[in-house]
Amino acid sequence: MIKKSKALPCFYENQKYFDGENWITIFSKFEFIRRIKTYDDYTSICGEVKTPLGTLILYGSIIGSMPILEMIWNGKKKILTD
Template sequence: MKILSWNLERPKKNQFTKINHIKSLVKAENADIIIVTESNYCIDFGEEYFVLKTDILPSFHDNQNYFEGENRVSIYSKFPIKKQIPTYDSLTSVCGLIETNFGKLIIYGSIIGSLGGKGFHFKNDLQHQKKDIENLHGNICFSGDFNISFSGWKYPSQKVIDETKDFFNIQNMKIITENNKDSAIHTVINNEFLADKIYTTRIIEIDRNLSGP
């Protein structure tokens, strides 16, 4: 099973070159589950994927201007999505139960702090997303743009890093991307699901104009 998590850096519906590059990279990776942040409803990876998306953003929200079709998080899954699970904010995170070859798995896709790893929106998102995770039952994959770097550059602060690590430890979840240096894009999976499985992670180096998955 292959999971791809990527911040798309807010593609616009008329940016055909950028969108085609995004689709080409995703097709080449052939991922089973894709979590994209700062996305747009115009992004489509084909009929082989079931899809869950956060709501389309209004033209002005959280002190930011948005263009037509922009949304914060989308989940694409080759595995059937059995149901959508409500989250604290339908504009900022999306969650669904899928049926994988390894059993049922809850995918929680999010961006924590749409303006970066500091300020009210970051703290509010982090607090409420932790509560969402605490209230879920079963195997969980929590993935997206955390705006937290667990290795390398200490962003946004050592305190936030330590507190977030402690939270996942208490939830018996592993940050499988923890050692990806200077990366804010992460995937966290509970240890029960990872038991007896071999897994690897890698950062795909691409043009910075497309961000990095």
């Protein structure tokens, strides 16, 4: 079974995304019994799965983006090296 977070709009939080792209996906060989509501449908997903040992709650999230890395990648800030 596969459960995905909400698909992102083409432009979200100052970043561009492809049509249908999402941040979080949970892959499980077990059946999802129910989806559990999270704070933000774009950045996290939670669900209960049925396993041979009983039910298990799976949670997926992202740590977040780091604005400093974006500035470095875009050449707006340089890293000092020895």
